[in-house]
Amino acid sequence: MPTPNSAPPDAVPPRADGRPLARLVSLRWYSIAAMVALAIGAAPALNIDIPAVPILLVASALGAWNALARFVFLARDEPGPWSLLVELIVDLAAWSGVLYLTGGATNPLISLFLPLIAVGAAVLPAVQTWLLAALSISVYSWLWVHHRPLGLADPTRAIDWHLAGMWGTFAVSALVITWYVSRMTATVRARDLALAQARERRLRNERIVAMANLAAGAAHEMGTPLGTMRLILDNLQAQCCDDPETREDINIMGQQIGHCRHILSRLTASGGQARVEAGGALDIARWLDDLVMTIESQRPDASINWADTDHLAGLRMVADQSVTQALHNLINNAITADPDRQATLTAERQGSRVSIHIVDGGPGIPPDVLNALHEAPNRPSQTKDGLGIGLLLSLSAIEAFGGTLHYAPRDGGGTISTITLPLLNT
The missing domain is CATH 3.30.565.10 (Histidine kinase-like ATPase, C-terminal domain)
Incomplete structure (x- = not known):
């Protein structure tokens, strides 16, 4: 038999674009594009000696990992906090490799670790968030000592490029944090609204069940008065058989009493149960x-x-x-x-x-x-x-x-x- 669409209204189906891993995958493509742009465009634009091939290899490896996450990991159930931590560590490792090749801690792009930590704080529990923060600080400290120096054609402009890089990194970090946190906030608000609506439906259903049980009890009690009315109506019908108008009124009253008894029988039979x-x-x-x-x-x-x-x-x-x-x-x-x-x-x-x-x-x-x-x-x-x-x-x-x-x-x-x-x- 065909069945109605009776999925419980309390259930809120998950949306793929509302899951943390899906957001990380989307955000990572921009990160990969930034690496490619750095490898291809930085040398001619800034007249800086940058090892383009190793950076492109890092971007390619990160792209392969992201494709794996997109088509394999997302097809499964939503990963737990440790799996999400691994995903963020992969991003941290990729950018650490790029920064190692481009000046280490002296590169203003190292501030991109901050939005990475902010994203982790938004999607991870406290333990995993602190681990990510500690690992980021450790990598930052390591890159302070271990890195490949940048080769500048004009060393006198180093401070200008550094300040410009700091501004650009701040702008990118602000945009990433704002975008990601606003998306997370919207998801939380939508979830809170769905939970509030579910609570409203649950309270409504509880009221309906209470009313149905009360109606079933009232139906049982009203059976006797209706039976008495039916007997009195039969007596009136026998006494007024010569008056057509009165007989018609009595017939209508009998139909209404029968309708009432039919309604009460349905209430009693249902007993407050969903049908x-x-x-x-x-x-x-x-x-x-x-x-x-x-x-x-x-x-x-x-x-x-x-x-x-x-x-x-x-x-x-x-x-x-x-x-x-x-x-x-x-x-x-x-x-x-x-x-x-x-x-x-x-x-x-x-x-x-x-x-x-x-x-x-x-x-x-x-x-x-x-x-x-x-x-x-x-x-x-x-x-x-x-x-x-x-x-x-x-x-x-x-x-x-x-x-x-x-x-x-x-x-x-x-x-x-x-x-x-x-x-x-x-």
């Missing part, structure tokens, strides 16, 4: 036709404008009774809000989803409540008309099948409620 697993494939046009007929039979005073369903022929979706009840509640709300007890129901296909619109001509949802429904849909918003709990339950049922619920004001007054649900086999 998503019982969902089945529904023909959308037939489903909506049956729902409109049911509502009109329950509310003789209501009128539902329901357009032709030929354009929905063959479209199916997965849903269960909870989704039917959610749409039932929304249509009932629209009818109640409209002074003429009318509502308009339309449906249309939009790609791989179906959109169902319920339009009423009532006073509309107050702006503060409408904003609350969009900004915090997991919290019930109470009004004098009781708007809130029913919409909360409707939203929960619709989201369980991968759908959405949206409200918008209608031109001229009223509200447009839109449900979108995924289609089956499209």
Whole structure:
């Protein structure tokens, strides 16, 4: 049987570009490009004797390692802190080799160790971060003594080139640290938002379960009063058999009592348990036709404008009774809000989803409540008309099948409620 898209909303799928190793791989390509530019462009531009071939070999080795990380390591699970430390040590070793060939600690590019440490502090736990910092200091100290001196064609300009290099290194370091830390901050904020939304959904589900259990108990207790009302109604029907209008009213009352008992039986049977697993494939046009007929039979005073369903022929979706009840509640709300007890129901296909619109001509949802429904849909918003709990339950049922619920004001007054649900086999 087809199943709905019932992945738990609390689960936040990881994004490849949001993982630390993916960022390191992306950043390393710029590092490799800088090494190549140094090897090829520094000698003619600055008139400095630089061993281009060894530097290009270091850049090539780092590029091969980065390709391995891109196509092998990233295909696996996200590495742990020690694996990330190894990746950063590889970068440290590569730049140490370049700096050894270009003046060691006298080269202003040695300050590039700082953004490397900053990146490590952003992605590593404290132990690994301190190890990276200690190793960087040790390498810096070693390069102070051990390095290949730079050959300058004009030694009198050494201080000018050194100051220019310090400025360039500072600019690059500032850009790298800002870019990386801002990306990390954005990821943390997105994670915090996802966690907050997950907590909201969990609290909402707990409220719904509590209400469902309370409703199941109330349904059991209300069985006796409804049975008594049914007996009294049967007696009234026997006594008023000669009055057609009274008999018609009694028949309507009997239908409503039967409808109440049917609802209570469903509540008792469900016992507060989720019924998503019982969902089945529904023909959308037939489903909506049956729902409109049911509502009109329950509310003789209501009128539902329901357009032709030929354009929905063959479209199916997965849903269960909870989704039917959610749409039932929304249509009932629209009818109640409209002074003429009318509502308009339309449906249309939009790609791989179906959109169902319920339009009423009532006073509309107050702006503060409408904003609350969009900004915090997991919290019930109470009004004098009781708007809130029913919409909360409707939203929960619709989201369980991968759908959405949206409200918008209608031109001229009223509200447009839109449900979108995924289609089956499209």
